[in-house]
Structure formats: structure tokens, C-alpha cells
Amino acid sequence: MKTIDELLAEGVAGKRVFVRADLNVPLDGTTITDDGRIRAVRPTVSALAAAGARVVVASHLGRPKGAPDPAFSLAPAAARLGELLGSEVAFATDTVGESARAAVAALTDGQVAVIENLRFNAGETSKDDAERGAFADQLAELADLYVGDGFGAVHRKHASVVDLPARLPHAAGGLIATEVGVLKKLTEDVARPYAVVLGGAKVSDKLGVIDHLLEKADRILIGGGMAYTFLKAQGHEVGISLLQEDQVPAVQGYLKRAEELGVEFVLPVDVLVAHEFPDLKTKAPAHPTTVAADAIPADQEGLDIGPATRELYAAKLADAATVFWNGPMGVFEHPDYAEGTKAVAQALADSPAFSVVGGGDSAAAVRILGFDENAFGHISTGGGASLEYLEGKTLPGLAALED
Ligand code: ADP
């Protein structure tokens, strides 16, 4: 894999360099609530610009349906990138149309343009190789070189991630190099005890990783929406909590194998429940009650781990040498359900362990809840990407950057 330093050493002055970034930031309307992903790719963009490249930055944002949708515009992200670079950043209102071609043609050496959300074009995510290829052909016309630095998207077989680097001389950006370096450390020579904390809402996406982690980790702590499938697997009532019913047998299998392998599974002992999901817009008080994890009322929903679980998890993390954390412990976006996520973040911040926080929402949560990023070993910009890497899968976007 060619590094960006090697590319810079060859000289990029006057060249149009396409940077596939991950500017998929959380938005509240047009306000960016966490700019971590933009800050993470800034060094790559500024190094290229400083070397005289004409930099074309591209990304997806959210899940528009293959057509322009103003709710998913990259305009706020482009503006923020300009602020971080301290220079003007041009913005094209399409991906491969007149606006993009004009914006790129107008670039002078050292200037930066951002093109609109790649997923406004159906070719970006198409399962049809020809359709993706046709979009990649159009994107390739915008540039002479390709730098892959959108770590959060490398697990996707998308046109800008896989098909475009096949059409242009390419290199890996600094962010991808850093992310892969950290994940290698977790898979190759990990310091023990190695604890993994899993939570969040994308339960079926994340269960796959457990299979693999059972071979690697010493301790697995489960929280968030995922916990209820585990509690159900143990035969408990989970009320109207998030539940992946079809995964219950698989989870029972994980619990059994963990026992055989001597891996400790730690599940919530108490949870915060309520009759309904909280209003995340008004943040009106939710008045949850605390119940034992085996006593969730049939008509209520578990929305955070409880106080005894917070203490238990902090204790289980205190003596770990390595921690990987993906997925919030509760609906942290509402203050009444943020304490579980805060407790895990605090335990990691207080611990000398090498800690890696992965996942779009998890990374945003630690910053939104006011933690200092430097208190953690590494905050990854990738959720699905880091999980698939830990699962031992080949990531198409990384494979595409090999020679
Ligand atoms: P990440 O982006 O870090 O990988 P996910 O996208 O899987 O994490 O999940 C994040 C979401 O999970 C948050 O929006 C949070 O509100 C939600 N969540 C956490 N706990 C629960 C729960 N008990 N019930 C429903 N949703 C939950």
C-alpha cells in the first residue's frame, strides 16, 4: 500500500488529487454536532494542499436514496473543513455534473474543493458492477490521483471506495494508516486483560464480531440495545426493549462457548426502564425507573444500564490493559439515559489501559458528553469498519488501495 508520504515525495504539485474522505458527521438540521471526522482528515487535505495539489474532497453523508436531497448536503461539512484549514474551500452542488467539473477546473495549485454527497448518485452504492463502474468513470475524470482516507467507509463496496482507486494511481491517507495501525495492535499483540464493551442499536451488525472476539478477548461487557437480546437468551422478560428475537439462539451459543473458553461475559444487573422512548428533540424529562435486569415489566422498555451495572462495569474495566468499546450503553442523546455511557467513558478515561473507542455514535458520545479525547488511546472514525476489521474480514476499501 503506497503511503501519502511516498506520494508527496513523488510530487503532487499541479496534480488533481481526489481524496475519498469520511465527512459523514452527525447533523442537527445544518449544524454539525460533532466534527471529529472532519478534523481527522484535515491533516491529509492540508498536506496535499501545502504540496501544491489541487484537492478534490468527496464523501457520503447519511443515507439519501441515490438522488439529491438537501437534508443530506455536504455543504455544512465543506464549510467546517474550510474553517479548520483556515482557507477558502469551494463547494460543488453536484457530484460529477457541471458544478463539480467547473469547481475542479477552477482550482489552482494548493486549493481545495468539496463535491456534493456521493450518494446523491445511485451509482455510488449500486450492487451492479457496471453501474458503479460508470459512476467511477465519471469521478475519475475529475482527478489524476486518488487518496483513500475515508476509514469509516472502507468496509463498503462502493464506487468511490473500490472502483475509483482501480482507475487512478492511488495511495492511503494518514488517517487510514493510523486506524489500521491501532486495529492491528488489537488483533496481533494485545496487552491483557483485554476487555471489550459492546452496545448501541445495530444489534445484528454487531453480533458477528462476538464470534471472533470470543477467541481474542478475556472479558466482554454488553450494554445498550444489544443487552436485551442477551437477557432474553438467559430466559428473562425484556418487555418492549430492543430485541433481535431471531438472534437469541446464536446468542445462547455465544454464552455457552464463552463458558467453555473461559471468557467472562458481563451483562447488566439492573436497567433504567420507561413506558416509552424519550423525546430526543424536546428532551422532556423521561422519569425512568430502575429495575433488576431479570424484572423488566412486560409493558416497558430498557433504555440505559442502571446504577449497579455502572459500578460493576467500571470495576470490570479498572484492571484491563486493553479496552475496545463500540456502542453507547443507553440512549445517551437524552440526559436521563446518558449516565451508563458516561460511566463507561469515565472508567476508560481514568484507566491506564490502551483504550480504543469505535463507532460513529460512540465517538460522538464521548465528545458530546464532554470527555477530553486525549483521555483515550484512540477514538476511531469507523464503527462498522473497525468491527469488520476485528472480525478478520477483508475490507474492500483497504484491498483496493493495495498496489
Ligand atoms: P455506533 O454508531 O457507536 O456504532 P450504534 O449506531 O450501533 O452505535 O448505536 C447508537 C445508538 O444506540 C444511539 O443512537 C443510542 O440512542 C442507541 N441505543 C443505545 N441503547 C439503546 C437502547 N437500550 N434502546 C434503544 N436504543 C439504544
Ligand code: MG
Ligand atoms: Mg451509529
